[in-house]
Amino acid sequence: MDGFYLSARETATRLGVKLDTLYAYVSRGLLHSVAVAGHRERQYDAEEVDRFRASRGSARYGEPRATVIPVIDSAIGTIEGERHYYRGQDALALAMTASLEDIAALLWNIAPSALVPLSHGVRQPGCAGGLIERCHIALAEAAASDFAALDLSRPGLVRTGRSILALLTACVTQHAVCEHSVHDQLSVAWGLDASGSDVVRRCLVLLADHELNASTFVARCIASTGATPYAVVTGALAALSGRRHGGVSARAEAMFRELAEAPDPVPVMAARLARDETLPGMGQPLYPHGDPRAHAIVTALAAAVPKRAQWIDGIVEGATRLGGQRPNVDFALGLTATVLGLPQGAAFAIFLVARSVGWIAHAIEQYDSTVLIRPRARYTGPAPISAEP
Template identity: 40%
Template sequence: MPGQEKFLNAEAAAGALGVSRATLYAYVSRGLVRTAPDPRNPRKRLYDVHDIEQLRKRKTVGRRPREVAATTLDWGLPVLSSGISLIENGHLFFRGRDAAVWAEGASLEDTARLLWGCGDHDPFAAQDPDIALWSDELRALASQLPLTERCQALLPFVSSGRSTAWQRDSLRLWPGAAALLRATVAAASATAPGTGCAHAHLAAAWGLDAEAADIVRRALVLLADHELNASAFAARVVASTGASLGACLNAGLSALSGPLHGGTTSLVEILLEESDGKGDPAAVVESRLRRGEGVPGFGHPLYPDGDPRAAALLPLLPEDASRSGLVAAMAEATGKSPNIDFALVSIRRAFDLPPGAALALFAVGRTVGWIAHALEQRTDDKLIRPRASYVGPPPPQDGPAAAT
């Protein structure tokens, strides 16, 4: 049974929404509000706080077009149509398949074929694949750059990735997409591109055994797409201009480099190092909460009951006192569960991967999704161009001449 703080009784839930109990029950029947049995009275139900809050925000916005438009950019209502991935009822789905179940046996390449809509065509089976030829000198120079910038420096050498996507059908773009994925795997691991599966390439680069390689495979698959996140949206905006797939990846990588997106993994690294140093995870959590600081790696707005990607990966890892201690302390103090960022850093620590490997896994896996979004957006044949709500100084009342 989830913590009581996540639920309200019927009177409190109806009051928060400003509706009658009958209307509250109607929301439940329509799947808008989840419920759970009251442990003190099995004949009564409790109502999910997260769902109540989301519904309250939607009701507050109401029918005012300006407010509706503004909230769509902040975890709000859907803004674009997509058939790639779905987040619903605590699960992530890839084209209708539960991602956690799919990850049990699929490779990242299998996932690419699924999300790119390849059907029976296999863009990874080309006899003469377009793989970038990077000189040792270029790779040495690029290896000194942060991961996202390293990928951005090397990917332009994939010739098919530079081809303008506009007016080309997907069949002609898939080989370049496959080459870009292979190049991203190599750039992220500071190795030369190859033709093998992504997880096998990374396992060889990082010296992993079969068990660790399989966990890397699962992580890459689970990272392949996550609906319309910041980097996917950035890739779609660029794709809407008709730009190349390489340009779309550049946009996705730029968004991923920010501390509020892919950069969260570095904050989780600091948290776990702090826990190692103090030897008391509960004290670390308490200190951060007392200082009013966040605890990175826990909670997710779209998964109020826990990130299913982390839930699929963490049980596969060897025991780690700091990791398990932090998970227990956060569950006790806040009721929050670990998210995918925490899981990626845990994988890096468990197998002693190079610094930055957590972000490398993120970038490699998400490359599949960025390409999927770019391909899907291309078929829409529309430029993404929203309007701004101007809040600056008003223009002169008597026209431009008044400003002189």
């Protein structure tokens, strides 16, 4: 079977899963897709697929397959046909007009009127440290004083979730909590005009959820233990801060700030590759033909700042040609922060505030279940030696 490859659909059929589940396996490094000459779409090595299928069916752990491979049923969002959906609604279409609050109501499965704006009951966060540290401190202080967060009923979770969203927004703006929409608060803090504010709004909507990524899986694991939403978001934030997750958008932003000083950015990007450095924010396994979120954000950004449109197009074209992959949403966030002249770290800040809505949605869904998430480890060490005679 050496050199025998399967298409994505053939692979999904052989594994008995849907295409979006297959792409989830790839995004988590459980399977690998490869470019094969003569095929437009990426292919899957048949031997690797069969080994993976056999490992999923192994019975020596005495556990169902779902506990060996962390794939969790969810009605919140899905990725299908290289588009992502929030409760069945196309996220790209929602991003045309919706606010982050609208998406929170949709993902939390509540009426928009139930998402009451908060102007009181949320403590003003301190200004010490960087954004991640401010958020951790603010969440810990709020958790210590907000005893209502112990109420894990749906109304209680919505109330706590709204408080957390307001708190994280205030950590970013370093302004007092207010009743304005999140994108309006960020726009005021960052001095944006209406066009720039609209780009930020679109980013927030498109980043609110993206199926079961690393930080969202952490959120669900914590929620499954019965911990409060403050604990859920604290743990998820820790995962997001990692250099392979939310840290990618921070690196992309740093690269674009460097490129902004160059008359021609393409040679600068080429020099990075020559130094064995990467172009952060390129490629997304779930979107072999390009991340639609990135395309939507970059298109809106070019329209909002027409005098930089040619520069933006040159960046995207050059990065795609040099990197061999299309930009993903981390690339788009870093580019947005640079072109709009946002404060350093704004790309990660947008990601954090937006994704907190998804974390809370997944926590609410997980609280509805009585199942404690308990994946199993596949032991690869020395063979056990029994001490019994």
